[in-house]
Amino acid sequence: MSEAPSTPFALRVRRALTMVQDADVLDNAMLVVQDGRIAEIGPYHLVRRTWSGPVQDLGEALIAPGLINCHTHLELSHLRERTAAGQGFPAWVRSLLAAGPDGPEDEAAAALEAACAELAACGTALALDVTSRRPLEVSQALDRAGVDHLMLLESFGFTGAGGLDLPPAAQNLPREFLESRCAVAGHALATTRPESLRAAYAWCAWRGRPFSLHLAEHEGETEFLSSGQGGFAELLRERVVPADFTPPGCSPVSYADALGLLGPLTLAVHCVHLSTPNIRLLARREATVCLCPRSNAFIGVGRAPWERLRQEGVRLVLGTDSLASCPDLDLWGEAAYILERFEGQLPLAEAVSWITRNPARLLGREADLGTLEVGRRAVYTRVPEALAELP
DSSP states (O other), rough: OOOOOOOOOOEEEEEOOOOTTTTTTEEEEEEEEETTTEEEEEEEHHHGOOOOEEEEOOTTOOEEEEEEEEEOGGGGGTTTTSSOOOSOHHHHHHHHHHHHHHHHHHHHHHHHHHHHHHHHHTTTTEEEEESSOHHHHHHHHHHHOEEEEEEEEEOBBSSSSSOOOGGGGGOOHHHHHHHHHEEEEETTTTTTHHHHHHHHHHHHHHHTTTTTEEESHHHHHHHHHHHOSHHHHHHHHHTTSSSOOOOEEEEHHHHHHHTTSTTTTEEEEOOOOHHHHHHHHHHTTEEEEOOHHHHHHHHHHOOOOOOOOOHHOOOOEEEOTTTTTTSSSOOHHHHHHHHHOOOOOHHHHHHHHTHHHHHHHHHTTTTTTTSTTSBBBBBEOOOHHHHHHHO
16 A cells, blocks of 8 residues: 655556546546645646646556455464364364464564554555454554554453453553544354343444444354254354353344344444345345455355345445465455456456445545545555456
C-alpha cells in the first residue's frame, strides 16, 4: 500500500480503478494529493492544466483503493506452516493446540511484526483483527506498520458470569482504546455462551461497530448444533461446552437469527455450509458475509457458495484468516482464488469491491476509504499484473 505524504504532489498512472459509479476505470489518470487526501482526480490531460507542481509517474500500473482485510488473527502468526492441512476442522484445531497458540514470547513477537509488515506490503489500508490474547500488542504492531485497524475482542467459552464477556487479556484495556479501536466479537455459536453473544451484539449495535462471528464454517458445527453428535462434538465436550448443553436443533444461521445476532452490522465469517433458505435469511437481515476461501481450502472444510450468495444479494467481503490456515495475508490472493474458480462471470471490478468499497460501507468509513475520489485518503494499491488485464 502507498499513502501520500502531507506535502502536495501529484501522481500519474496508466489506469486507476476508482470504484466510483460502478467501478469507473480512469485511463491515463492523474491524482493531486494534499494533506494526505485526494484533492483532484481525473484524466491527465485535464488535471495537468491546473497543476504546476511535480508529477510522480507510476507507469503502466493499474491502481485501486487501499484494501480492507475483514478477517485476520495476527496473534497466531507464529503458527505458519505448523498446523494440519486438508484433514478437516477438528484435526486442524488439535494441531493448533499442540503447536501452542501463544508460542514463545520472542518468536511470537517477531512473527507478529513480520505479519503486520506483510499486510502493509500487500496494500492493506485497514484490517479487522480478531484477538483474545494480545490486543494491545497487535494494535501497536499494526500502528508501526502503518495499517489502520479495528481490534475484534473475541468472546469464547461458557464459563462467564453473564452479560458482556471480554477475553481476559481485554478486561483491563484503557477505556479510550476500548472505545476507539475495538469491537466485541463472538467466536462461534458452538463455543460461546448465547448470553455473551447477545451482549456482544448489543455492545456493537450501540456503537455502530461490526459484530463478527465465525458462522457455518464446517460440517461439524452444523452437525453439532443440529443433533449434538459428530467428531467436532467430541472435541467441544472435551474442552468447551458444559455437559448440560442442549443443541438448538437447527442450522447455524437459523440459530444466530433466533438469538437476534443477524443484522446490517453482522459480519458472518466463512459461511461455507449454507442452504438456500440460510442464504436468503442472511440477505433479508442485510448481514455481510466474509469469505476466506484459501483458509477453507487449507483446513479442508469445503467451499462457500459464492455464486448463490452473490445472486441473492448478500454483501460480500474478503479476509485472509490467520497464517495458521493461509499461506499469506495478501487479499489479492483471495480475490484471485475466487476469480479463477467462480462458476460464471465475476468481473474484476466487482471482486475488487469486496476488498474496498463493500467493507468501507460496512465500517462506516466511506469518507476515508473504499474509493479513489476527491476527499478520500490518498491510499492506493497496485493490482497484480495477473489480474490487471481481466475484464
